[in-house]
Amino acid sequence: MIEVVTVRVAGQGLHQVTDKVRRVVRAAALREGLCTVFIRHTSASLLIQENADPSARCDLERWLNRLVPEDDALYTHTLEGPDDMPSHIKAALTAVSLAIPVLDGDLVLGTWQGIYLWEHRRHAGERQLVVHVA
Numbered sequence: 001m002i003e004v005v006t007v008r009v010a011g012q013g014l015h016q017v018t019d020k021v022r023r024v025v026r027a028a029a030l031r032e033g034l035c036t037v038f039i040r041h042t043s044a045s046l047l048i049q050e051n052a053d054p055s056a057r058c059d060l061e062r063w064l065n066r067l068v069p070e071d072d073a074l075y076t077h078t079l080e081g082p083d084d085m086p087s088h089i090k091a092a093l094t095a096v097s098l099a100i101p102v103l104d105g106d107l108v109l110g111t112w113q114g115i116y117l118w119e120h121r122r123h124a125g126e127r128q129l130v131v132h133v134a
Helices: 018-028 054-067 084-093
Strands: 002-009 013-016 032-039 044-050 097-103 113-119 125-133
Touching (some): 002 013, 002 018, 002 113, 018 125, 032 044, 044 054, 044 097
Antiparallel strands (some): 002 125, 044 113
């Protein structure tokens, strides 16, 4: 089963999508298998991360922004704004797909794990995730 899931984001940051992915997995009615999530964009990524304490996600965001700053004089790809090239670099450094086992019809995530869409641009918009369950 493959489903394209549209996610509306308010802007830069980690946006939890665990429930959206879990709904696709449950609809597939597969007892065991593998769920693959792929993001169809070059300026956002995917991450499995801490789902309890939001300070962990905040620290990750601040760390990556420090590692890949805006307005670096080396950037030549600047037509779409100062956050565009850094967003491509951030996506290149992180993951655009995830593979999560399915057991007893559900995602096999740890207690403190959640699936996040990591938006690297500052503007709000829609992102598409392709969720494949087999």
